[in-house]
Structure formats: structure tokens, C-alpha cells
Amino acid sequence: MRRVLLLLPLILLLAMGVLFYRGLSLDDEVPSALVSRPFPAFELPSLTDPDRKLTQDMLKGEISLVNVWGTWCPTCYTEHGYLMELQNRGVVIFGMNYKDDTDKARQWIAELDNPYKEIFVDDGPMGIELGVRGAPETFLVDAQGVIRYKHEGDMNERIWQEKFVPLIEKIEIEQIRSGGQ
């Protein structure tokens, strides 16, 4: 018994070591504070047609992604090809051109192709409303216009399959259930 007591501090120390070591490799992803809240209201100009104002209402009706991007963001360039791929599979993607030079953004779309159904332009305030920490960030919005998930970093097949697909299936089931009632 005494032996065990003497070893206790060592055991505790080792246990803490293991705990902290695991903590080092943990994902530092912070869940968005906006999950399960309606997409914040906005009225912002379209990138392609600045005279036209876009609002949160365009997000309602079907499940969609809202992708925060800028030409200043190298990771946005990396993920662009994958966004095109998602668009080809029929995924609805909206773009928020964040703190960018709109001429450069229009050029980017013209040269790299446009994966977005609509793009709205924000100089910063909307980013704060959305709790954006950087770009790229991608929100999953359900047919009621409610944010269901946010991914920080580039979109790719692994993230899509692991994080988005299961949630989209869940949302679709919810919709069928509520539609049937």
C-alpha cells in the first residue's frame, strides 16, 4: 500500500504527460459560434454586377455552401479547383469576396472559372458578423438559411466526405421528415 502511495506522484506525472502530449496533436479547430443560428442578415453588392444587391434570402430554398475567399489568400487558390469539382457535382456554392480588390476578384473569376452561383462583396463588417477568422472559410447553410457547420481552411475531398456529406445527409433526412408532417 505504501509503495503504491509513493509511486502515485510518478503515475500522475506520467498521466499528465500523456494527456498534454495528445493535446499537442489535437485539432485546433474552434467550432463556430454561429452554428444553428440563421445566416446573419446582409445587403451587399454582387461582385459581377455591383448595382445589384444580394441578401441572405438567396440562401433559402436549398442546402448550400457559402465560401469566404479573396485573391490575397493563397489557400483560396489551392481550393479553387475543388470548388469547381463540387459545382460540377451539383453543389450550390455562394461566394463572399472578403476584403479584396474587386477588379482582381473579377479577373480571378474570369481566368480560373466561377464555381459560385452568386458572389457578394464584403469589406470586413460582414466577416465580423460571421465570426470569420481568416480565409478560406466555408459555411454549410440549410434550406431554411440556418448555418449548420463551418470549416476553416481549404475544401478538399477528405473534408467534404468526412465533415460535410454526413451532415448534409442528416439535414436532408430532417427536411423529408418535416415536409411529411
Added chain:
Amino acid sequence: MLRVLSAFLLLVALAPASWATIDTWDFETPEQQKRYITLTEELRCPKCDGQSIGGSNAPIANDLREVVYNKLVNGESDQDIVDFMVDRYGEFVLYRPRATGKTFWLWAGPFLFFGIGLVVLLVIIQRSRKMQKQPAVNKGLTEEERRRVQQLLDDDASGEGKV
């Protein structure tokens, strides 16, 4: 050479001061300025984990400082401003986490461990006091043991004499 070196050292010494973020806000009262400094020190920059929004030059920190300033000047309370940030960026932005059910152990932990340590310390002190008292109770060697020690010493002494 010495001149170049001292110039270089001066540059190195002064560099951190020029890195610090200096905003040129105008406050209505010194009290408002104090609140601004406290708030920007207690709100964590969402992008740069180890820094407050007051201590970071990240674009997002600049934006958030501006938000804090505008809200202060508009007469919002500290609580309003903190709530605004938590609403958008989550509890993550608080350097001083709120005392809620979820953070109970975070707040109670240090006191709990201090308590455990104190109890262990008291037990150890108590025990060592008991140990010190024990030899007084046990009055040295018994008569039998004394005789045996004497015999051993005698034997040893006579053995030495032979050499």
C-alpha cells in the same frame, strides 16, 4: 566597427517598441481609454491564439479593435461589447473564461489541487512529528542487548591485541 555594432544593438533594442500596435484613437474621457485598453487586453485575437486583440497586428485584430472603439464611443457597456464578440467568435475570444458549468473545473481546479496539496502536507508533518516522539517512548536498548553489545566490543578489543 564598434559604432556599427552599437547602432545595430540600438536597432535591436528599439525594434519591439516599434512593433507594438499603436492606434490613434481619440477618446472622450480617460476612463473610456482605460476601458478600451482593458477590453483589448482581455479579448483574444481569434486568428492568433497567443495574443490579445490589443497585442496583435493581424488584420482581424485591427478590425476588432476598431469595433471595440466604435462601440465604446457609442456608449455601449463592457458587457455589451464582450457579448458581441462571444456571439460571433465564441467563448474562445475570452482570456478570462466565464464561470459556467462547462468551465467549473477550470476555475475550481487550482483551489481543489491546492486543497489536496495542503492535506497531504499536513499528513506528512503530523507523521514526522510522531516519528520524532517515538525514540523517547522506546528507551534505547534492553538489558539483554546491552550485554551483547559489550561482549562484541570486548571480543573485538581482544582480537585487535593479538595482531
